[in-house]
Amino acid sequence: MEGPFFARLPEGFMSEILSLTSPVDVIRASVVSKGFKPAADSDTIWEKFLPSDYQDIISRSDSAVDCSTKKALYFSPLLLDGGRMSFWISKSTGKKCYMLRARELCIAWKDTPRYWSWTSLPESRFPEVAELVDVCWLDIRGNMPTRLLSLKTNYAAYLVFKTTENSYGLEAVAKASVSFAATTTGTSSSSAETSDVFEPPEGDSVYLKTPACAHDVRYGRRWRHMLPRRIRRPRTDDVIDGRVPRQRNDGWQELLLGEFLNDEGDGDIDIKVSETKILNWKRGLILEGIGSKPRSRSRSRLGTFHIGLGISLLSYEMEGPFFARLPEGFMSEILSLTSPVDVIRASVVSKGFKPAADSDTIWEKFLPSDYQDIISRSDSAVDCSTKKALYFSPLLLDGGRMSFSVDKRSGKKCYMVGARELIIAWARDPWRWHWISRPDSRFREVAKLKAVCWLDIRGRIESQMLSTGTTYAAFLVFKIAEEHYGIEQATSLIRFVNHESDGEAENRAAPVHLVSREGMNHPAEFDGKFPKMRTDGWMELELGKFYNDTGDDGQVEARLIEIISLHGKSGLTIEGIEFRPE
Structure with a gap:
């Protein structure tokens, strides 16, 4: 949407719409189209994202503040109150963030040179930081007035620090807590005696340095989008039970100490991290401060500017004459940039949205690019009266061998491989498996287990059939008879057939259960995934996940196995294995 298109819009339309989104959406808007840029840079929008008390905050700054534009102000971090704390705005939410410098913290023996030294680092926002020389009693506390923070907001408190190359003793488990103070206390003390300070609860286990017992496990190309590049896996005899630090973009590390809800901004928050039980000697900790910022939550993979803009349009009540003033096709073009869910909500x-929300122009963009080929494989006539009807129509393909549907939220492709197409050990032996029809199944036949001791079920699909750039999960779809036995525990795995052998994959098989927690006598004693009830009356059990990168990895296999105990098993009915976006 460029040039003349924007010129035809009502005056102030884009500014009003963008002001209903988020700061991140506004930035993305200006990148997506030059037509958004004037509105995306306007002071009208960015002043709405600034805290209501931003003028008071600016007045406390230690240096001149760039107030040339409200956008520049939004992205400007500040040192306040003579360098005692720093302030910035959360880029994604507009919420207030603060960090107390090390000098403002209550640190046991912080003014004793044999225990702590004070130095300056060019990469620190503060004039000085605290370096741990040698202590056995580590006790660090901060006090944050909640009136400074954004209201009705979930916050997290972090210790911001570094460790030196010659550090030691920091691998010992420490305790961290965040709690509302019983009474208002100061935040600065040079004494280790803190009996006049409210004692917060002992708190959660944390590590200032990841214990050396952890080692890295590297995964291949096909798994890198699903798992972190380096995953720490402790020895089974020395389990890491607690939070560990993570690296920040500014070169420092941060350790989550706890979370709290700042409801009305009443009172203070006590933040504490300590190791006062093991009493081993410690050194090499460089402390910058303790910060409080809004708790980050994982964003949807669909969380783009288009989604945010679509949601804002939904929340904007525009009826009658307003729509009449818009250029022809404008709403169809806007809605096509959102998601299927947003279009339905609109x-x-x-x-006023309905004509555009039902148009073939929009829904064809949500359909897979190869939808015509998929339709040609259907076993029955397909309702193609509208593209919207087609989007919501499940299909049986290839003579009933598999079913196809479009994920309602994302438009990604979903397939279920029917039981007849699965590789099931002893499936052709009528003494072990029985093939029956059920009215509640999408397939003509399902497999009913009569009696086996060796349970091995595999489902395969070509990766090129699936949506690319997508993380998929595979699910066994089944039912359990009231009189069943031997199927409580099994293992599952996912592998790319051309890249990994059976033996290699079996080494990383994960425990799973075909019986729900409610159906087990002692569910707490068992690790692994449990099945869930589906809306169609069947149950499903996640067998694993994989990332379909470009669709050129060949067949992917999902497998359920129980071939170790070799006890009798019965009472399982298999409909198929479903592959769908995570």
Whole structure:
């Protein structure tokens, strides 16, 4: 949407719409189209994202503040109150963030040179930081007035620090806590005696340095989008039970100490990290401060500017004459940039959206690019009266060998491989497996287990059939008879057939259970995934996940096995294995 298109919009339309989104969406808007840029840079929008008390905050700054534009102000971190604390705005939410410098913390023996030294580092925002020389009693506390923070917001408190190359003793488990103070106390003390300070609860286990017992496990290309590049796996005899630090973009590390809800901004928050039980000697900790910032939550993979803009349109009540003033096709073009869920919500929120929300132009963009080929494989006539009807129509393909559907939220492709197409050990032996029809199944036949001791079920699909750049999960779809036995525990795995052997994959098989927690006598004693009830009356058990990168990895196999105990098993009915986006 460029040039003349924007010129035809009502005056102030884009500014009003963008002000209903988030700061991240506004930035993305200006990148997506130059037509958004004037509105995306306007002071009108960015002043709405600034805290209501931003003028008071600026007045406490130690240096001149760039107030040339409200956008520049939004992205400017500040040192306040003579360098005692720093302030910045969360880029994604507009919430207030603060960090107390090390000098403002209550640190046991912080003014004793044999225990702590004070130095300056060019990469620190503060004039000085605290370096641990040698202590056995580590006790660090901070006090944050909640009136400074954004209201109705979940916050997390972090210790911001570094460790030196010659550090030691920091691998010992420490305790961290965040709690509302019983009474208002100071935040600065040079004494280790803190009996006049409210004692917060002992708190959670944390590590200032990841214990050396952890080692790295590297995964291949096909797994890197699903798992972190380096995963720490402790020895089974020395389990890491607690939070460990993570690296920040500014070169420092941060350790989550705890979380709290700042509801009305009443009172203070006590933040503490300590190791006062093991009493081993410690050195090499460089402490910058303790910060409080809004708790980050994982964003949806669909969380792009287009989604945010679509949601804002939904929340904007525009009826009657307003729509009449918009250029022809404008709403169809806007809605096509959102998600299927947003389009449905739009038509519910306002009748003015409905013609665009039902148009073939929009829904064809949500369909897979190869939808015509998929339709040609259907076993029955397909409702193609509208692209919307097609989007919501599940299909049986290839003579009933598999079913196809579109994920309602993302538009990604989903397939279920029917039981007849699975590789099931002893499936052709009528003494062990029985093939029956069920009215509640999408397939003509399902497999009913009569009696086996060796349970091995595999389902395969070509990766090129799936949506690319997508993390998939594989699910066994089944039912359990009231009179069943031997199927409580098994293992599962996912592998790319051309890249990994059976033996290699079996070494990393994970425990799973075909019986729900409610159906087990002692569920707490068992690790692994449990099945869930589906809306169609069947149960599903996640067998594993994989990342379909470019669709050129060949067949992917999902497998359920129990071939170790070799006890009798019965009472399982298999409909198929489903591959769908995570």
